[in-house]
Amino acid sequence: MTATVTRNINVSQATAEGLRLEMEADASVLVIGEDVAAQGGVFGSTRGLLKAFGPERVLDTPISEMAFTGMAAGLAMEGYRPVVEIMFVDFIGVCLEQVYNAVAKIPYMSGGRVRMPVVIKTAGGSIGAAAQHSQTLWGLFAHLPGLRVVAPSNPYDSKGMIAAAVRSDDPVVFIEHKGLLLERAAGFSFGGAVPKERYDVPLDRAAVVRPGRDLTVATLSGSVRHAVDAAAAASAYGVDAEVIDLRSVVPIDWQTVCGSVARTRRLLVVDEDYLGFGLSGELITGVLERIGLGGLDGIARHGNPDVPVPAALSLERAVVPGAGSILAAILRATGERR
Amino acid sequence: MTATVTRNINVSQATAEGLRLEMEADASVLVIGEDVAAQGGVFGSTRGLLKAFGPERVLDTPISEMAFTGMAAGLAMEGYRPVVEIMFVDFIGVCLEQVYNAVAKIPYMSGGRVRMPVVIKTAGGSIGAAAQHSQTLWGLFAHLPGLRVVAPSNPYDSKGMIAAAVRSDDPVVFIEHKGLLLERAAGFSFGGAVPKERYDVPLDRAAVVRPGRDLTVATLSGSVRHAVDAAAAASAYGVDAEVIDLRSVVPIDWQTVCGSVARTRRLLVVDEDYLGFGLSGELITGVLERIGLGGLDGIARHGNPDVPVPAALSLERAVVPGAGSILAAILRATGERR
């Protein structure tokens, strides 16, 4: 990361800045969705774009996700690079069709003749908004071939990864975390310094956010800062945890993950998404496939235990990972060492 | 399984018979979908129901999956047990909303006050119908909490599992395999005898279809017969493979799987669905969580390598598991023993 002074911006502003710079550099970039123009996005991550680029390149739509997601496929065929905003990732069920049967598969179905440089930008994460407005669902997208799936954890990456997503010739599902979007850069112990200039963060490289020797905690998005806090707390118990920010779910940066696990010999996956049939199983299996059953002393996972996110905060806290529960998971996973 | 003479029916007839018996027994059971009435289903698995129960209980719909899937949620609230047919599982992207945000979550969101005894009946499997008509997608449903997900592999189970799905108070995604539906009972080396009477097959119990000592092959749906063939062929190489028909993806019958793996010490998951972020990672991880890293000598998985199903058969054969490729996977997985 460039050594820049920390600016007083929040994550959504970093994302908006990344989008603005890409739109300035490339006239084929468009932003389409509900409330992206006049409102600048309900979380502010498209703020200022309407003023800068006008209502044709920043298009407020009716509540018609199926129509405007398909529209993005058509625009891609015409050489555009549309960024489509699905306000909450939980709404994907009304338009998954266009995402997984069109955008994701057309490059393949066309035998490589058609590109789909489409960004599906959406927000996930549990912040007390109950079962239909709290999911992350990266595991769902990751299961479907043809989509890159990424989720940044900090301001620097948010700006750089949205830029890389826009420039990618592959479709990218870009999942912001609602719990991060309004957080100020200064509050981040990692990735808080956001250069004013245009830059990108490669979409396929994980980051070791905190080095450690005893255990590899692999996570992403809103859970990274909780994992860092938990790792700090774990040191009081004599456990030195390494925290990896995966950044990308598809593809997984196996080199970084396996490199770490080969050293620590223990892997804990922390995943705010549903645990079953998702990232945690894939990560554990993928590591084992690469370094062998004998390469590890322990595997563990911690995340939403396949429960719809409840409304009451007392219940939500019981199913969504936080620093405290991650600490507990770290201590469990390193149990025999304590 | 009851010892009955093998009748000359195919899998879709077995399913239709299961539905018919449940509809006879319970007037609250309805069948709703495209071409389910006059046509009896494009694969025939609702044939005869219109004649038996009339056009109100067997309802041909417009091509409006979002509407009629939501209709099932409303009917469930009124005390009905609707069976909704989504013709091909690949079409789920137009109505996943109602499946995962309504049917799957309403029991939880209502704090247990509302039941959703809905069956989402659909067909999957690669039989040369290309990227939008070939998926199985059980991994997608399984990732989303609140849904039972099952997929039968033979005539006996098809009849008994559709019956159990209809009787279940939980929503069930019932995925038929297009490659099986028109196969005659006589062609099955397991589950070919279908009693005329009403019975059900529990939705949460896997079956050991072929016992073996050297390796556990866990699979389901259309791949079971291929795995049985592959296991037979493997014996010529001195490999004695056990084949487990999972039947259910949610829940997994961990007892049966772990019991087998504890003996064989090797697990191969064969999955016609996309390999990534799905059943195979979950099964391998779940077994390790239960029997420990030391309980196994080898893990492996074989299935669609995260490629949209191509149209040309020459290509399809390269990405969809068949008896030959499963045999190869078995031999790879037991390599050191040969």
Place this chain on the structure above:
Amino acid sequence: MELSTERRDDWARRYRLMSLMRRFEEACLEGVASTEIHGELHTAIGQEAVAAALAEHLRDDDALTSTHRHHLHAIAKGVPIIPLLAEIFEKETGLCGGYGGHMHVFSPEQRFSTTGIVGASLPVALGHAYAARLQRRDAVAVAVIGDGSVNTGGFAEAMNMAGVLRLGLVVVIENNEWAISVPFSASSATPTLAERAPAFGAVGERADGLDVDEVSGALERAFAHARSGAGPAVVEAMCYRFRGHYEGDLDLYRDSAEKARRIADKDPLRIAERALSASGLLTAQELGALDAAAAADIAAALAEVRAASQPPARTAHDHVFASGLVPNASVREETPA
């Protein structure tokens, strides 16, 4: 608004209900201010006349499906107020035990449900309407939706199915001119929404949704049509969203002078109040008494709700499956305590 004097008691009930609805929403605002309610609360302040009119036509055996902005519809349908408010406050004593929260309210007794997904409630209404058909009941299913919801695919699919099957579906569109920040004019291909009804074999009319009597009249015709077996009916009730889309919405996209003017001039409660005083049907004092009674009811409800607890953390895993299935029971220790 012209008032007929025979209906003095009806008007008193009506006014009291509107007043209660306003107080209910204000109680929610109090919960937001005190952070007892979190998340994105949607109130329907300014839209009381539609819900109060609805209450006059809904039967117990009718069903009602609603949206994110549903509190008043729940009240109109007879959902008891204390559990309703308790659910919005996410209390153990809530209608759904605090699992659903303010956007997801289910009351099978009243055939009432909501969803947080725009356009997703109409298909569910179709199920209720079809159940009435199967049972040869003349009950209707009412779906209350916003102007923005009309542009979802779910709306069109459900309307067409109701049309072709001639189901008893009443669609009440609360056209408050906005879908979050997107004005009605920027999202609809037609100048009115009522005029889309014929495309689905439905009848449709637009009514002034600030005038409780006018909207009640339109609803009367719609309910009669739907109950008669003639198919779906649409009422587009014109109104205005007094507050931001949700509590916390800065609402910078609307002209604030116009907003202030409309709130001052076009408050459905004040409109009713003025008409009632002017006609002499109810005196200022009587109206004040009705207001006070409504306020007292809500104050009592709020106090009771506030005294209740949040559901205990250990119950977070309950109810995922009605059967009690817990798919990964044996590795549950992995989950946070």
Place this chain on the structure above:
Amino acid sequence: MELSTERRDDWARRYRLMSLMRRFEEACLEGVASTEIHGELHTAIGQEAVAAALAEHLRDDDALTSTHRHHLHAIAKGVPIIPLLAEIFEKETGLCGGYGGHMHVFSPEQRFSTTGIVGASLPVALGHAYAARLQRRDAVAVAVIGDGSVNTGGFAEAMNMAGVLRLGLVVVIENNEWAISVPFSASSATPTLAERAPAFGAVGERADGLDVDEVSGALERAFAHARSGAGPAVVEAMCYRFRGHYEGDLDLYRDSAEKARRIADKDPLRIAERALSASGLLTAQELGALDAAAAADIAAALAEVRAASQPPARTAHDHVFASGLVPNASVREETPA
């Protein structure tokens, strides 16, 4: 059909195109019979007049999105016949190298694409229409769909967006009276589909889709409307599906006597042929020569297609990502050879 004699050459071209379309579909049937084509092939035999009329109005810079029953639309849009047929036969030389197959055909040069998902093509057309808007081109996007597709949410959403944005979208509904086994009357709330157009700010008209001249006239008006910037236009072309929904469909749900009668009496090719002979515009001999030329073209194409190979198995992993990304490259040995 009344024919104007000035248009002799146009008519010859038109008839030849219809004849070629019929032969093309018959070549596909041959492929099914010989099992060279597998899966569920959908032909548009009986619907040639619509596609042939379309060809007269489509410009190179217009876009066309189609459905599972798209072969004739591809031909109308100028997609070259041999790669098109080769894709249907899933050959390496196919338009998409055999990856897409008969339901998924993409030809960026002609701005042509299809989908196997009913209702999913219209949203894509919207993107083409919006591109024309952004570039200030008067090109239109044409979406050809079936009568059954009109009941999907995607149809309504895309229509409304085209209406509110006044995009140049032409929707051609081939109303062949059936959606697999479900008759039009059982799926539509309205007696015609054209009458739904105003609900989306569109113009709409119904035309006899067996009469190439009539449907061409309706399309002319629709294209002119859409090109003028006035918004979307709908043409509902009435026709009849001669064959089962797909090859292999037993088609037991239709009355076979009626089907036979309609095929005998209402074949668009025969209707055109009769009108042309009767008017003396083209002699039976001339018509025969046009048929023969079309047949020869298709025979040559079929021979070439048959000679080509299926794509090699080792390429099955290509093209998943345009960037060349292979997410699990290092464990690829797990996949079948």
